[in-house]
Amino acid sequence: MSYIEVKDVSFSYTDDERLVLKDISLNVEKGEFVCLLGQSGCGKSTFLRLLAGLEWPAKGVINVDGKLITKAGLDRGVVFQDYGLFPWMTAGENIVLALTQKFPNKDKRQLKETAVKMLQAVGLDESIMKKYPKALSGGMKQRCAIARAFGIDPPVLLMDEPFGALDAVTRAKLQDLLLNLWSRDKEKKTVFFVTHDVDEAILLANRICVLGQSPSNIIYECRIPEEQRPARDTQFEDVNVLKLRNELIRNINRDVKSRI
Numbered sequence: 001m002s003y004i005e006v007k008d009v010s011f012s013y014t015d016d017e018r019l020v021l022k023d024i025s026l027n028v029e030k031g032e033f034v035c036l037l038g039q040s041g042c043g044k045s046t047f048l049r050l051l052a053g054l055e056w057p058a059k060g061v062i063n064v065d066g067k068l069i070t071k072a073g074l075d076r077g078v079v080f081q082d083y084g085l086f087p088w089m090t091a092g093e094n095i096v097l098a099l100t101q102k103f104p105n106k107d108k109r110q111l112k113e114t115a116v117k118m119l120q121a122v123g124l125d126e127s128i129m130k131k132y133p134k135a136l137s138g139g140m141k142q143r144c145a146i147a148r149a150f151g152i153d154p155p156v157l158l159m160d161e162p163f164g165a166l167d168a169v170t171r172a173k174l175q176d177l178l179l180n181l182w183s184r185d186k187e188k189k190t191v192f193f194v195t196h197d198v199d200e201a202i203l204l205a206n207r208i209c210v211l212g213q214s215p216s217n218i219i220y221e222c223r224i225p226e227e228q229r230p231a232r233d234t235q236f237e238d239v240n241v242l243k244l245r246n247e248l249i250r251n252i253n254r255d256v257k258s259r260i
């Protein structure tokens, strides 16, 4: 039995027959870093929302650790592109609120200490605790969102284009940060990371699944073993990486062309 099992899942937002996802099946093992790649509008966010338990499949089932997903749960942390911080709370209060749900028996002081530790782990200092989201840059807000997600320490992390709104330099820093946080855990989190950026997927993933156009299914899949993970500085000098890059772009384009 795989850790995450997606079996014949179809999904529609409407009551008519228009499916966004059709007959998707996917087995993921614990600790895998899976990137979901695909054109805008193909259903990546929808698929992630199903894994999060925020939507329910019209057909098929999703099991995580042998349990059927029927609602959102603290075993699955979610990080969205728009940071998901409540604007009326400070960054610290946002993180502590999430920690309270996960650790209801810990007192406020302990939770604040954990929040500060997590902020430091993502390269921010304690002063951020008292700042409101509107006083933070996009990169800082996303660091806070990552601190919150890792603070809850869920075995599964679902990330929907988390770095899509950031400039290239901040984005690269946060990609490295995410990989560092993920790889330092002895028991690695299982990550689903949605992106439309082929290079981002190649840098982060152990496994890349390309979703075709709606009603979408997985039209291409490849694995990148940990020891073959490309380095940022040399990724464009590596022939194997360039081949994979072309292969991914070809597959995305082939499906788009056939549907225009």
Ligand SMILES: Nc1ncnc2c1ncn2[C@@H]1O[C@H](COP(=O)(O)OP(=O)(O)O)[C@@H](O)[C@H]1O
Pocket (backbone or CB within 6 Å): 013, 014, 020, 038, 039, 040, 041, 042, 043, 044, 045, 046, 047, 214
């Ligand atoms: N809440 C919604 N209600 C109706 N249709 C939606 C909703 N959210 C997304 N869709 C449609 O579902 C399809 C897939 O959307 P989405 O999962 O957001 O794609 P992606 O994340 O790959 O860009 C699109 O055609 C989109 O218009």
Ligand SMILES: [Mg+2]
Pocket (backbone or CB within 6 Å): 044, 045, 046, 160
């Ligand atoms: Mg999306």
